[in-house]
Amino acid sequence: MPDDFSPRSGRAYSRSYREELQRRRAARRYLLLGVGVLVAVAATLFMTWMPDALSGRAATVAAVDDGGPAERTAALPPLNLPADDAAHGSGMEWWYYNGILDAANGERYAFHVAVFVATGLVKHTAMHAAVTDLQTGKRYASQTRTGGVPAQAIANGFDFSQGRWRVAAAGPSHTLRTASDDMAISLDLKDAGPVVAHRAAGSKTPGLLDFGKAGISYYYSRPRIAAKGDIVVGGKTVSVSGPVWFDHQWGEFDASTLGWNWFALHLANGSDVMVYQLFDAEGRKVMTAGTVSDAKGAVPLKGEDIELTPGASWTSPVTRIPYVVEWRLRLPSGVYDVKPFYPDGEFDSRQTTANVYWEGPVRVSGSAEGQGFLEMSGYDRLANLAAGRR
Template identity: 30%
Template sequence: MGSRARRARFRRLAAAALAALAGSLVLFTAGASPASAITYHPVSLPADESPHVDAGMEWWYITGHLNGKDLLGKSHSYGFETMVVRNDGISTAPVATIYNVNFAISDLTRGTYKGTKEIYSIQPDVVPPGGGYNFTVGSVHMDGKNGVNHFSGGFSDLSYSFGSMTASQSTPAALHGNAGIIPYGPFGQSGYYSQTNLKVNGTLFDHGMPVQVTGTAWLDHQWGDWTPGKGGWEWYSIQLSNNTQYMLYFIRDENGNYVQTVGTLVQPNGSTTNLPPAQLSRTTTGTWTSPNTNITYPIKSTVTVPGGTLSVTPQLPDQEVWSSLVPVGQYWEGTATVGGTINGQAVTGMAYAEVIPYIEMPGHGYVWQSVLDLLGL
């Protein structure tokens, strides 16, 4: 099916979904006044695992590294991203909210990457009793509570899909910044916590072949009624061989200047330390130019943290999440290896690195015109 036909089909589905949500909805386009303002408070789990109906935008995502064997005994290695983005871009939450799935598999055995961000749904916000989250968008399902998460689904062509996957950890979630509230550069403030040392097991269907996989993963949940602004960032989730983890966030303004740095060190028992921004830095050591978008991404880097430096090297150069239907918000997010020295000790590990080259961050009632066009609004 061509892109024009896919666009037309999606518009029909979106229109039907809006009609099914009933009533009369007052729709706001880009730049509309906020319907409400979020009240930030110290993060409390599992209540804050749920959708925040006063947030303009939020996301839950799990990235990780998997290894396993198929039925024929062949070994496989993968990186993966499964992510749900919630956007109150038409100011109708909690009755009707835009949900979007980003899904990607880095097949390290084949040396290939496949991703999509073209799965959209307009559906009510659901806040489970007692906290946690539970939603299905297209073929992708995610739910979780108290450090136990499940996910399933994948690509519509069945090239890669997850069966029933479980990702859990026994240590507390890491609340970044001030009790889970971080400064967010040109975008104001953000609620933000992570589960940094998830143990994963389940089945990945690789072109129809079931592969029993295990591995490690990282869950991020971030939300806000952000100040509409322009900028970007580089972000890292780093899981080291000494069982410590680092979250590093380097946030840029619209001119490419770093204006906010946020970092957290997570100890093996789950305790956290906020890292002084002045002791955090990053240097680009390698780039990749996308043949899809012509964006040049700084995908290889060295980061400095208190006590040492770490080199972050992508396992595949092409791990860009992009869309021909929604040509905004393109980004690079990929599995990487880590090596370096911390406090005089050599360390190795795994990471996911994210590069947002440029984004116009929305608040309530603010949605990119291309998304409005795609939804037929």
């Protein structure tokens, strides 16, 4: 893959959108995030780490002293679960869920939900949710933002509630409730699988990531949490169930000049693949890393283990931002083609977090079948940069 990564250009980037991004530049200093991401950071999602599998019971994960060079992360308290499920009051913190859920009638729905807490001049909380009807491709999205942190302080968990939203967890039990005029999510989740604590390749400190000048972050995942509940779209309620990916990240770090492509994939053979590619504000590739895990443990993926080749792109008709939505992923275990169920996965969160990102469900084919989520963040800045050079 070339050292420079940038979405395919050649499309006009509206003057009004460029001006709006400039007006919001100051806000980005205090809250810029990614998916699902997720989801989904995500996507989460700008890290280079090696994971460890932890049991679901309480655990303190300490650094390993093998006589090697000292790490900055070793000076911080080790990851301590389940206590670290709770909020930490750090500069940046988020809790993120994504999943593709099945209904008894054969219908399928994809979703992501995220809570972001940022502390700048003031502390504020943003919540994002989206549902994609995989029968029709119709996408429903909702977001909210408030000053402060609308949460109850509970041991070994979290409980965020605002209006029709609630995102909470206590021990292995999680609750998701979101609602807007045309969409609602009501899920109860139960975690019985291992936790994956992430660390940089070569690091002796699991659960902590050193981003260099950008700071240090704690990060762990629960790749498969069993979920049951209801999805409401367009006035129709459907009972659904399926595996959900959960991420939790916090620390004193700054991602305002970084972007990423983040993959969270459930394969039919029972393994879970997480891969991310990090790039800077100029679109130059910074690092690529990830992990493959299953119920037996986790195998780290270094940069040289991963080859990501961009394929087809999609340009948002609203923001004119181009996104690479098809990828070929080459790992030691095989070659995987990752394609979206539908190309429109853009989440316009300018009103709550001053950025725009892509977060949506994907299919996996090739060496193994599967499904999951792709998150792409930072493409708005790349598009704005390209427009400024024209």
